[in-house]
Amino acid sequence: MQARRKSDAPVGSLEQLYAAKEIVIHCGSGGVGKTTTAAAAAAEAAIHLGGKVLVLTVDPAKRLANALGLEQFGNVETRVAPEAFAAAGVEPRGELWAAMLDTKQSWDDLIRRHAPNPQTRDAILANPLYQNLMGRFVQSHDYIAMERLYDIHSAGTYDLIVVDTPPTRNAIDFLEAPARMADFFSSRFLRWLTMPARSRVINFASKPFYTVADRILGSQFLEDIAEFFLLFQSMYDGFVERANAVTRVLGDRRTTFVVVSTLESSPVREAEFFIRELHERHLHLGAIVLNKVLPKYLLDQQATAVAQRFGSDAPKIAAALPVSADTSQVERVLREIGESFLNFQVVAKREAEIRAELAETPEVVATVPYFDSDIYDLEGLVRLGDKIWR
Amino acid sequence: MTGLLERKLIFVTGKGGVGKTTIAAGLALLAAQHGKRTLVGEVDAKGNLADFYEVGETSFEPREVVPNLYAMSMHTEESLKEYLRLQLKIPVLARIGPLARTFDFVAQAAPGVKEVLTVGKFLWEVREHHYDLVVVDAAATGHVVAQLAAPQHIRELVKVGLVREQTGWMIDILDDATCTGVVIVAAPEEMPVNETIELRDRIATETNVDVAAIVVNRVLPELFGRGEEEVFDELREPDKEEALSKAAGGPVTAVLDAAELAVRLRRTRAGHLARLREGLGPNANLLYVPELFTRHHGVRATQLVAEALGQELGF
Numbered sequence: 121m122q123a124r125r126k127s128d129a130p131v132g133s134l135e136q137l138y139a140a141k142e143i144v145i146h147c148g149s150g151g152v153g154k155t156t157t158a159a160a161a162a163a164e165a166a167i168h169l170g171g172k173v174l175v176l177t178v179d180p181a182k183r184l185a186n187a188l189g190l191e192q193f194g195n196v197e198t199r200v201a202p203e204a205f206a207a208a209g210v211e212p213r214g215e216l217w218a219a220m221l222d223t224k225q226s227w228d229d230l231i232r233r234h235a236p237n238p239q240t241r242d243a244i245l246a247n248p249l250y251q252n253l254m255g256r257f258v259q260s261h262d263y264i265a266m267e268r269l270y271d272i273h274s275a276g277t278y279d280l281i282v283v284d285t286p287p288t289r290n291a292i293d294f295l296e297a298p299a300r301m302a303d304f305f306s307s308r309f310l311r312w313l314t315m316p317a318r319s320r321v322i323n324f325a326s327k328p329f330y331t332v333a334d335r336i337l338g339s340q341f342l343e344d345i346a347e348f349f350l351l352f353q354s355m356y357d358g359f360v361e362r363a364n365a366v367t368r369v370l371g372d373r374r375t376t377f378v379v380v381s382t383l384e385s386s387p388v389r390e391a392e393f394f395i396r397e398l399h400e401r402h403l404h405l406g407a408i409v410l411n412k413v414l415p416k417y418l419l420d421q422q423a424t425a426v427a428q429r430f431g432s433d434a435p436k437i438a439a440a441l442p443v444s445a446d447t448s449q450v451e452r453v454l455r456e457i458g459e460s461f462l463n464f465q466v467v468a469k470r471e472a473e474i475r476a477e478l479a480e481t482p483e484v485v486a487t488v489p490y491f492d493s494d495i496y497d498l499e500g501l502v503r504l505g506d507k508i509w510r
Numbered sequence: 511m512t513g514l515l516e517r518k519l520i521f522v523t524g525k526g527g528v529g530k531t532t533i534a535a536g537l538a539l540l541a542a543q544h545g546k547r548t549l550v551g552e553v554d555a556k557g558n559l560a561d562f563y564e565v566g567e568t569s570f571e572p573r574e575v576v577p578n579l580y581a582m583s584m585h586t587e588e589s590l591k592e593y594l595r596l597q598l599k600i601p602v603l604a605r606i607g608p609l610a611r612t613f614d615f616v617a618q619a620a621p622g623v624k625e626v627l628t629v630g631k632f633l634w635e636v637r638e639h640h641y642d643l644v645v646v647d648a649a650a651t652g653h654v655v656a657q658l659a660a661p662q663h664i665r666e667l668v669k670v671g672l673v674r675e676q677t678g679w680m681i682d683i684l685d686d687a688t689c690t691g692v693v694i695v696a697a698p699e700e701m702p703v704n705e706t707i708e709l710r711d712r713i714a715t716e717t718n719v720d721v722a723a724i725v726v727n728r729v730l731p732e733l734f735g736r737g738e739e740e741v742f743d744e745l746r747e748p749d750k751e752e753a754l755s756k757a758a759g760g761p762v763t764a765v766l767d768a769a770e771l772a773v774r775l776r777r778t779r780a781g782h783l784a785r786l787r788e789g790l791g792p793n794a795n796l797l798y799v800p801e802l803f804t805r806h807h808g809v810r811a812t813q814l815v816a817e818a819l820g821q822e823l824g825f
Contacts (some may be wrong), residue, residue: 123564132661149526149527150525150526150527150650151525151526151527151701151702152526152527171767181602181700181701181704183700192739205616240749247666334772339712380604382527384527384807385624385806386531386561386807387527389558400525415767415768415771417764417767417768418764418768420764422760422761422763422764423760423761423763423768424766425759425760425761426759426761426762426764426765427765427768429756429758429759429760430765436757437754437757437758439665440753440756440757441745441750441751441753441757442750442753443741443744443745444744445740445741445744449737449738449741450745451740452735453738453741453742453745454735456733456734456738456769457515457733457742457763457765457766457769458731459526459769460768460769460772461764461765461769463766463803464768464771464772466803466804466805467803469805470805478560490771490775492771492775492778493774494699494700494778496700
């Protein structure tokens with residue numbers, strides 16, 4: 121991994137950032153809008169920057185997947201139809217492609233690539249423990265997402281790849297996944313497991329911890345794991361080399377990270393943690409995107425005074441209005457909208473305060489307003505993208 | 511069906527961002543305030559459960575944070591130590607370091623080991639009747655099934671050994687609907703609704719654990735009563751808006767815009783809520799918690815959530 125480069129010119133907008141990079145990784149805690157912002161930024165890049173742009177997404181909402189034409193294609197990279205852009209009223213300079221990550225499929229591909237021979241390949245793919253492991257292995261999603269990113273990037277097909285990271289318990293898991301995968305394959309435990317049974321028994325006596333492992337899990341299960349990993353180990357070199365290459369790409373100068381968050385305390389805390397981790401790992405933090413931010417007018421003082429008066433002076437105000445409706449009904453409406461304004465203002469103030477804490481970060485900060493309806497087509501993505509692009 | 515707080519063990523889950531921890535914290539507080547000796551535990555050591563009571567950090571050792579309410583956070587290494595000591599009668603090793611490293615590899619190699627230590631700890635507290643109720647701030651939708659099904663998975667994979675013997679009583683507690691239930695927290699938005707329906711179905715097919723309730727968080731109240739929206743629309747006409755500004759002694763556009771935003775938000779959420787109801791079918795037990803306009807996400811918000819849940823549960 122390279123050291124953070126002091127010479128990096130400060131970037132002023134997402135447009136400049138995306139124009140300078142080849143890989144942009146959107147990360148943040150669950151539910152903050154990683155997928156939507158990644159797709160929106162990729163669409164903007166295709167529209168304004170040109171070239172071939174790919175958005176690699178993990179788990180898009182169904183309607184968004186439909187909008188990107190991903191419904192039946194899954195792991196396959198698919199071009200978003202130019203007609204979809206035309207329908208959204210824009211003419212892109214470049215092409216937008218999309219792909220969805222199919223974890224199982226990607227793992228199978230990886231095995232096929234690294235297996236030393238067809239026998240090992242088939243044995244692994246048919247192994248029930250493999251099926252079990254890849255479905256439930258805690259880090260398998262994280263690893264495979266980064267692995268696939270590497271795969272696509274090194275093929276040289278795209279000018280820009282925008283990635284939406286998988287939902288993890290911990291936002292840095294996927295950063296660590298390649299290193300952990302390499303670690304795992306070179307681990308003492310795995311070596312012990314995969315050594316021939318006879319010498320393992322001898323080893324047993326001298327290693328109380330393995331005795332514990334054996335007592336807890338039973339020797340049969342350990343044997344099962346051993347057999348599986350014995351097969352796996354034939355791919356050791358390929359795997360470790362690959363994991364290291366993936367780690368290098370994450371630290372490359374052409375790669376940047378965009379941290380996405382809403383202005384709520386837990387996602388922001390996660391974002392701050394993630395920003396610290398990026399700095400510690402000498403990875404490039406390109407921008408912070410704040411999603412679903414309530415409009416500024418909620419903090420307006422004159423408006424606040426008006427909202428308060430709607431509450432306190434409703435009868436007087438209603439009486440002065442030339443409306444056809446019943447005065448008591450108008451009074452009620454005034455009180456309701458006044459109260460509603462003040463309620464939303466409490467949330468807007470909370471957001472402003474949390475935002476101030478994040479404001480020290482010198483990178484690009486882009487704000488996505490609270491859209492009051494869902495984004496489920498290219499037009500919506502472009503509408504969102506336009507708010508953050510420049 | 512057994513009432514929610516009549517159970518002994520509640521797993522609270524939901525998509526990230528919907529307020530899973532808020533609801534877990536509120537539910538536990540409600541139980542404690544109704545005289546139940548309650549343990550609330552988070553499975554993620556990096557979680558922020560403590561913030562919801564504003565009591566400083568929580569650790570593996572439960573601590574009374576409010577009368578009757580004990581809070582803890584899961585730590586699988588500590589759980590393993592306790593497990594070895596209490597269940598397998600293996601003395602605690604002075605040097606846990608190498609064991610922890612070994613364990614880390616075992617946990618990665620053997621699916622379900624880490625999960626079983628996590629749920630096992632809470633199941634143990636239930637089995638030993640240390641508390642009237644245990645509320646678990648469980649993993650999010652993507653990982654929770656692995657947690658709930660861990661004892662069963664271990665049982666299928668591990669044919670002998672002490673771990674297998676331990677899975678029996680765990681499964682008994684998990685599968686007993688009078689004792690254990692899952693609460694799925696949803697928000698009336700597209701992805702949370704999809705994931706809630708999917709998760710409910712996955713829990714039903716992949717585990718025998720009962721889904722006790724679906725809590726819909728952040729429900730916006732209807733802003734206008736009957737006929738009032740027409741009044742509002744009239745107020746938005748340019749000349750009426752001007753008259754209103756004059757009468758109110760200041761520009762009203764922002765206030766009217768805010769009301770329109772509130773109405774549209776409510777309408778969008780109502781659509782998702784309808785989709786959730788339809789997707790879950792008539793037998794789902796839905797509880798509603800309103801959008802709370804609180805200043806902070808601290809103990810005050812937790813208290814309001816507890817009150818809202820209390821109303822829904824008929825307290």
